[in-house]
Amino acid sequence: MGRNLSSLKLRQNGNQQKRESKKEIKKIANTQPKKHDSESSSLIYPNGDTAFKSILSARFCSAIWLHITDCDETFNYWEPTHYLVFGKGLQTWEYSPEFALRSYTYLLIHAVPAKIYQKLFNPNPLLIFYFVRCLLGLLCSFVEVYFYKAVCREFGVHVGRMCLAFQLFAAGMFISSTAFLPSSFAMYMLCTACAAWWTEKYEFAIFATALGSLLGWPFAALLGVPIALDMLFVKKLYRTFLQWSAISAIAILVPMVIIDSMHFGKLVIAPWNIVKYNILGGAGPNLYGTEPFSYYLVNGFLNFNFVWVLALSTPAALVLSHYFVPSRNKSTLTLPHYISLSPLFLWLVIFFTQPHKEERFLFPVYPLICLCSSITLDIVQKLFFRVWSYIKTFPQGTHYLDTTSFIMIGTFIITSLLGLARVYALYTNYHAPLDIFMELNRYPGEGKIPETAAINVCLGKDWHRYPNSFFLPNTNWNVRFIKSEFDGMLPAPYSQTENGTKIIHSHFNDKNQEEPSLYFDIAKCHFLVDLNLGRESVLEPIYANKKDQWRVIKSIKFLNVEKSHRFFRAFYIPFISDRYLTYGTMHLLQTIKQSRIK
Template identity: 30%
Template sequence: MFPNAGTQTVRFRRPITESSAAADASEKLKTGGGKKVIKGTLIREQLNRVNPPWVPKLSVAFRIIVLVRFCGAMYTAISDCDETFNYWEPTHYLIHGSGFQTWEYSPRFAIRSWAYILLHVFPAWIASKVFTLDKRPGFFAIRAAFAFISSYCEARLYRSIADHVNIRAARYFLAFTMFSAGMWNASTAFLPSSFALHAITLAYSYIIEPASSSSTAYRRTFSAILCLATAVLVGWPFVGALAIPFVIEEVSMAGDDEVMPASRPIWAMRRVQRVMSSGLTALALIGIPVFLIDTLAYGHSVFVPLKIILYNVFPSAGSGPELYGTEPWYYYFLNLALNFNIVFPLALASLPLLYITANFSTSAPVRLGTGLRHAQQSSAARLLLVRLAPVYLWLSILSQQAHKEERFMYPIYTLISVNAAVTLSLMRGWLEDTFIKITSSPYRAGRTSLFGHFTRSILAIAIAISASRMLAIQRYYHAPFDLLFHFQYNELPVRAIQTYPEAFANLKLNNSLPILEALEYAEETVDLGILAQEHLRLCVGSEWYRFPTSFLVPNEVEVRFIEGGFRGQLPGRFVDAKEVLRKAKNTVGGVKFEDRWPWMGTRMEGSAFNSLNKPENDRLVKLETCSYLITVEYPHRAPEEQVNKVDEDEWDRRACWPILDSERSSRWTRVLWFPLVEAFGDEGSGTNKFGELCLRKKKA
């Protein structure tokens, strides 16, 4: 019944306390005045904002991230020779029939998975069919695929944080991960640890949601376990440790369930059954194909994930990962500080700050939803603890291992950004509490721009330092890519046209212009196939570890090593695919090539191999057999320090690119790019020293 017009009425409402007002403000923000409701977030807003923060949808976040990732795919150099020789080269072999082979791919040792390599063949194979004269598009096709996969996984984790943790934390995560110098490299790297990074990121996009027994809970559990199993069996077995907090939550924490003591045994049994059934199904779906593919590739039964564990944990006498270098316990802390700058200490502060907030903050009942969760449910603080724990767990495990590599931290890169985002969200909460305590005005707190300026300044600092790091990597170490680009598109076309002018008469080039200008003007691509009869050889000495990949070298050129002072085991060569076919035809009865695995060269050793990192004599060729040579020259070093110094009368210097001499450069200016102090050798006033990576041609 409605009151008559003009009649005054009295409205009764409960007394308002500070905590109830904050709770009401939180609920109003969640409902957003009739807009979509975001329920169940582990960290809640305590202030009613006039303009709630913008939270991009999954599709929008994906499109934003992919722009950055695609740039990384196009311009990032390869920073680890393990990526080149253990992953790019085997992929090149499957597509083009040649490439470098490491001892790990010897059928005797078999500690690298061909199943993992096979996953990446399709983009490059398609590119090889479209661009028949150029292998380079295959390289970038694979990298572009990495960019899209990483972008989707990151965007999905971002949306999961927005839906289940906090919308502001999600925004912070989006900024941290998108502009992270670490992610700039790791997201498009061809490494099992990068594959594990993507799978772990996708897994945690499901894990972020609290466990429950709802109708969709099995989908969450199975999806998370399937992603984790993929990371372990296809990527890197040791990342299974990152599943420990998730499994603990699944089998022992109520999550969103309201579990009464009397029903807990039955509840626990159902949870364990759910995990076990999901795990066995995932093991069958992923493990069986991996086993079958690797067995076909190596020619004998082998389960590579198990062999990787045995090699690293129980190595044979004289072998093991320590042969390839050891680092102090704090190596990862320094490395992560370099790749994540202030984001890393923020990530480390997440658990301590969560504990302080849960136990000492006056707004904890609202911010962590203590008063909004049932007593039989898991508290928001405990659920957050489980989601923040993997970073600490991974750091503690790997810091104890003697052999350390930057790539070993890749699997937790997005989780570092998650932890840092939670820290920044909690810090903002403490700042809001302090403001309200000083001003006694939640109304003013809800309208001040102070908190936004604080968080934006943190984000701006992190992004600026990351940009400096990314530019340093690009400017200081991109020379090998520049050299091989020049070699393929400048040096070799000129050689082909000058040596065999009649073969290129149909190009109708303007003879009044230099050859390269004439080619560019005519928009013609030179078929270098005619150079195959010259058996050209590009040689690399002391800088063998900088060689990017055979994808960037034309098929008409063979890449080989010369003596360069290295005393370990260099990569050998896969048995050439054409040679395998020739032997098959000449063998009495033939070799039974199974259609299921057409690359029989993977079952052979193209060179002698050992697991002790001892040099093998068949790796090197004589300098006299080389047509081209890649050398590094440091003008500021003494003559006796120059490696692979060549006779200027025999080797013509074709082109050079600056490359950082990290041993002679300042620690700070070599890891970050400072435009005002950048120096190139003696020409600048900075503290960096540069050498030159040069392409040389043997004189006739």
């Protein structure tokens, strides 16, 4: 009994000593200056609220002014969403139950708010389109400010404030932030996952990665590989990784499979189907065109100008920094650069080598482009200060930012002006299709056409510029396709029945083969949208010249790419660009035979 009491006292004393030791360690840790504290106290940088307001303003500008940059956004996302909200829309072969490449679950997270808005206020469909876009801009703003705070913590506030500035003015962020595309959703989730990873919230990082890849774009799982390697081989967090991978998969996939299977009328795992089609023996995306290696180099410069050049230079800059910049303190808080920035370069290596290239494929890593360019610019400033210190003697304690701010400011001015020039060029050169279809919304409201009239709006060679059915005044208006030189697969109207998403139509195929039954008789068209670039053929005449058949209602200029200077069509330079640009005219035409509109 005595020995038991003695051993109990020894254990109690030992536990008490352990608790006291932990308290002492915690007290010592709290007295140590946190990483970047000295830098934070001397630098002016936006706090979270200011950063959020700035980002939100930029994203709302995108929501309002950006045109639809990719027809895939129109036909694979806006059109089926219009069907979910109004019971009418265009369907692509990817949504045929025979192939089931796309997920209705992803659509529903956008369609549900749109449906609620529609039920509560019964607005013009056009307002629903901009409502959803603004929601996307709001979501993007939340994740970007979370990303910004994590960058400030991990890489320092100087890098953080530069990254924020690049995000605000980059044309690439303007384009991707409010695009209704899984690649944009993957970008939101990458911001979230990286921020959680750098702040050691590993569970959240895993869930965000799973959300971006399962609900968004399956190939975005590649961006989570560095996080997984860090957790498994560096941190040894086996249990956390396996547990949260399983939790994320179950929490996301189970509802997805249930919802998608209900819509398609059979068991469907959409992420697996798209991977199978693109990689594992499917027809593959190369049917829709291939691009040279230089495609992304050019596209990256268009969307980020010299920010892109700085980002691609980051590996070389880090090597120079290692050898020539004295490292009194760690330049990162949690992870070395080669780990924390690896998602970007892993992504670029994979997608640069793919034959089929599209601008949206790089959307997920756009924030990392801004981050890498900021790190490179910071290293340039440090290297310049080191070289300059050999030439000129500075007082003791002089910080490199005290003498190199002109490099940062000059870079901001140049990149921001080029970013704004790109955004303005996109608006003035390519916004005409949205403006043309907005014009149609006036007709029922002004009493020019009865609300109940069944109206056919036709498109020929410009089918891929159609914004979406939210731009039509009501569900009595129909978009139709007439024959042109295009000989690939076109979308078709959803069957307007309760099981419309479950019907397998014979007119769909996965080979991009033309289906003649989808063409509409031009004699039954009430309106026609046609772009006049000064050339015509038998199948693509200049309809505005057929004055006995069509009357011009609205004309808006649209860039003639082939006859315009490459640089000045990409970046609008006031007082100069107009001399080097040639425009065609996009016409809204109305049939002369008014008796057909009843």
